[in-house]
Amino acid sequence: MSEFAIEVYNIQKKFRKLTVLDGIDLAVQKGMIFALLGPNGAGKTTLINILSTLITPDAGSVRVAGYDIVRNKEEVKSSISLTGQFAAVDEMLTAEENLRMMGRLSGLSRKEARLRADELIEHFDLTDAARKRVGTYSGGMRRRLDLAGSLVVHRPILFLDEPTTGLDTRSRRALWDIILQLAREGVTVFLTTQYLEEADQLADAIAVISNGQIVAQGTPMEMKSRIGNEVVELRNEKDEVIHEIPTIGNIYEVKQILEQVAAEMPINTRISIRRPSLDDVFLSLTSEKGRVS
Numbered sequence: 001m002s003e004f005a006i007e008v009y010n011i012q013k014k015f016r017k018l019t020v021l022d023g024i025d026l027a028v029q030k031g032m033i034f035a036l037l038g039p040n041g042a043g044k045t046t047l048i049n050i051l052s053t054l055i056t057p058d059a060g061s062v063r064v065a066g067y068d069i070v071r072n073k074e075e076v077k078s079s080i081s082l083t084g085q086f087a088a089v090d091e092m093l094t095a096e097e098n099l100r101m102m103g104r105l106s107g108l109s110r111k112e113a114r115l116r117a118d119e120l121i122e123h124f125d126l127t128d129a130a131r132k133r134v135g136t137y138s139g140g141m142r143r144r145l146d147l148a149g150s151l152v153v154h155r156p157i158l159f160l161d162e163p164t165t166g167l168d169t170r171s172r173r174a175l176w177d178i179i180l181q182l183a184r185e186g187v188t189v190f191l192t193t194q195y196l197e198e199a200d201q202l203a204d205a206i207a208v209i210s211n212g213q214i215v216a217q218g219t220p221m222e223m224k225s226r227i228g229n230e231v232v233e234l235r236n237e238k239d240e241v242i243h244e245i246p247t248i249g250n251i252y253e254v255k256q257i258l259e260q261v262a263a264e265m266p267i268n269t270r271i272s273i274r275r276p277s278l279d280d281v282f283l284s285l286t287s288e289k290g291r292v293s
């Protein structure tokens, strides 16, 4: 058996003349949280839709849970759960009714569906709201219900398309805890996000997608060290950053930088030296414009 839950080779996808995915290669180890990080329109949803068999690639191959997504579509489908960007729940029903219905539709008996719904309601902190119509829920509650819905049936691989988009900080953190818990239970989680902090906090491995290509891959630490070295920051008296100068960080170069800028800066300018943030990495990797071929 492969150590990989997801293996992607040279995936290509065009919509009319727009190249949306241009030779994607990825490998996700079993049991890890993998974050696909990219700006709006980078191709994240398209890739997740391919991996979850919703759309077919023009070229390349993908194995999910060891199955080919084109030849063994049904086996792939029964190995995965998918939570979309827009919660697929019925607003007229309560959380309890939605989850029970999903259980029944997935082939659980009436009793199994009831038990599973109760378990998920508790796990996702929806007990107080369980018998209220979903139409009255906050964004955070909806998202938790959507995630609960994707877990009605136990599956080894979970796809989450921008799971925390639009959530407030508290709900986002609650959802992170749930995702981390699922990973501890052995679920492989593949999520897309536009948030660097989310990828940094959650993921064992990150791939950055930009214009349909993977422009960097690695652990959050590796990504940060890729961009290399320290940045000399100059701040004014209001503690605002007025200048950032990349440096290899040795004492000689920092001395040279300071000598160059000292003459031009007000006397009360303060300096600090910081490691690059994931933001720096992301911005430097995704700054290209879109491309049509």
Ligand SMILES: Nc1ncnc2c1ncn2[C@@H]1O[C@H](COP(=O)(O)OP(=O)(O)OP(=O)(O)O)[C@@H](O)[C@H]1O
Pocket: 015, 016, 018, 020, 038, 039, 040, 041, 042, 043, 044, 045, 046, 047, 194
């Ligand atoms: N069915 C489609 N037909 C035509 N173009 C499409 C289709 N689906 C996606 N696109 C285009 O493909 C590009 C990538 O879209 P995709 O939704 O995969 O990006 P994304 O990274 O998920 O962005 P977002 O964060 O905005 O969802 C966009 O330019 C989008 O308009």
